[in-house]
Amino acid sequence: MTQTAGNPPKKVSPNAPTEQEVLSVHHYTDRLFKFRIERPPTFRFRSGEFVMIGLPREDGKPLLRAYSIASPAWDEELEFFSIKVPDGPLTSRLGDIKPGDKVLLGKKPTGTLVHDALVPGKRLYMFSTGTGVAPFASLMRDPETYQKFDEVILTQTCREVAELAYGEELAAGLKDDPLCDEYAHQFRLYNSATREDYPRQGRITDLIKSGKLFEDLGVPPLNPETDRVMICGSMAMLQDTKALCEEAGLVEGSNATPAQFVIEKAFAD
Ligand code: A2P
Structure with missing residues (x-):
């Protein structure tokens, strides 16, 4: 040969x-x-x-x-x-x-901030800081999110006001979205800044603890019967927000064992 x-x-x-x-x-x-x-x-x-x-x-x-x-x-x-x-x-x-x-x-997308990792509920909270808003930019433009939940609440907290612009653009664009326009009324953005003047101030953890988040939104506090939560931010933010979910009686889920809340680190830092 x-x-x-x-x-x-x-x-x-x-x-x-x-x-x-x-x-x-x-x-x-x-x-x-x-x-x-x-x-x-x-x-x-x-x-x-x-x-x-x-x-x-x-x-x-x-x-x-x-x-x-x-x-x-x-x-x-x-x-x-x-x-x-x-x-x-x-x-x-x-x-x-x-x-x-x-x-x-890359060829292998993966992750835990997916519908498959949550059991059904009434209200979906997506808690984010900084670039942690990215996976929620995907989920908030997916009709499945609104078919699974009556109410979808995205929170984004950043140090400075200018850093909130992407989340605001997404929220404002939902009414013109090709697939999600009819669900825009089910979505609410609740953003806050921590180091500059802004109508809503403070870390999401403090806003949950004080009850101000729920008061402002006109909804009851976190409840494992009705509420599902996805969290994306720094390691410290994940730990602190996860602790508050657990205090409220929510159980962490995964792709293998769906439950009431899921977390993922914001990567792009
Ligand atoms: P703060 O300005 O009070 O530190 P970072 O850029 O450090 O990841 O922060 C992004 C946003 O997340 C900031 O508004 C910051 O608030 C907030 N943050 C930082 N650590 C935590 C935490 N452990 N829990 C909740 N929010 C946090």
């Missing part, structure tokens, strides 16, 4: 990330931006999941980080909401991407 001369063909792992084109980029502040990329027809995910995203390193190997997918499962494109850290190996470079550039997209 003869052998072909030259190097053998390079093996490409079936799980290797694929290159996708950047379609649009929008900067909200000098630290926060969203971008949209092509979605391969074979790329399937559940609203609320995350995936690895990145850019090639100088040596050609991929530099990847977990990012929540901010667009809903039905969208033909993929959206991400990111922070830019000046010395962050990936985000400092990702912050400079332009339409037409390529980014790397």
